[in-house]
Amino acid sequence: MSGPVSRHGFRGQVTLDGPSGTGKSSVARALAVRLGASYLDTGAMYRAATVAVLDAGIEPTDAESVTRSVSAARIDIGTEAGTELVQVDGVDVATRIRGVEVTRSVSAVSAVPAVRRLLVDRQRALVADAEAIVVEGRDIGTVVLPEATLKVYLTAAPEIRAERRAGQLGVTDPAEIAAIAADLRRRDDYDSSRADSPLRPAPDAVVVDSSGLDREAVVDRVLELALTAVGEKA
Ligand code: DC
DSSP states (O other): OOSOOOOTTOOEEEEEEOOTTSSHHHHHHHHHHHHTOEEEEHHHHHHHHHHHHHHTTOOTTOHHHHHHHHHHSOEEEOOOTTOOOEEETTEEOTTGGGSHHHHHHHHHHHTOHHHHHHHHHHHHHHHHTOSEEEEEESSIIIIIOTTOSEEEEEEOOHHHHHHHHHHHHTOOOHHHHHHHHHHHHHHHHHHHHOSSSOSOOOTTOEEEEOTTOOHHHHHHHHHHHHHHHTTOOO
C-alpha cells in the first residue's frame, strides 16, 4: 500500500481507547484508511516490549530488570494502516506478539511506570511526524495525547467481546468461550486498576458502545465524529 492520501481534508489525531475485544484494532485501521491517515497501534509496542523481556529471560514482574531490557531493545513500529511492521532488534515479531506467551505477560510489562514513560515518549514522537493519525490503546486520550482532535472510548458488553474474540480464534466450545471471557475480565481488571495510566475514558471522550453494531457501522460513526471535529462533512 502507498502512503496515506489525505481525504476529506482531515488533519489531527483521533484517539481510540477501550478494553480488548471491542473490535478497536479493526475499527482503528479501517478508520485510518477512510481518513487517509497514519495508524499507530500502541498495544503492539507494549507487546513488542514484552518480547524483549521474555527473550532476555526476565520475569515480567521484576520491574527494574524489565525496564532495563526494554530500554536496551530497539522497537520499531510502522504507522501505515495497510501493513503491520513490528520489529524487536531488527527481527519481525508481528505474528509472535499475538501469541499466548506474550498475551499472558503483557499486562505486567505495561504496568511498569518506567516502561510506560519510554514508550509514551516514542508514541508522541511518531504522532508528531504525522499530519493525520489514528492512535489506539488504553491511555491515549487520557495521558499520551490529551489535546487530540477527537477522543473516542470504544466499549462493548463483556459477553459480546468474549464471543467476538472466540470467533477470531475459531473457538466454539462454550467452556472455552467462558475461559476467554474470564481472561478478558482478568486483563480488564488489571488494566483498569493499575496505578499508572489506568484504562478509563478521558473526561471529554465520546463513548461508543459497539455491542449492537457491526464494524462498518462503528467506523461510519467515528468517521462522522472525526470530520465533525474538524468542521468537515462525512
Ligand atoms: O490492545 P492490546 O491487547 O494489543 O494491548 C496489549 C496490552 O498492552 C494490554 O494488556 C494493555 C496494554 N496497553 C497499555 O497498557 N497501554 C496502551 N496504550 C496500549 C496497550
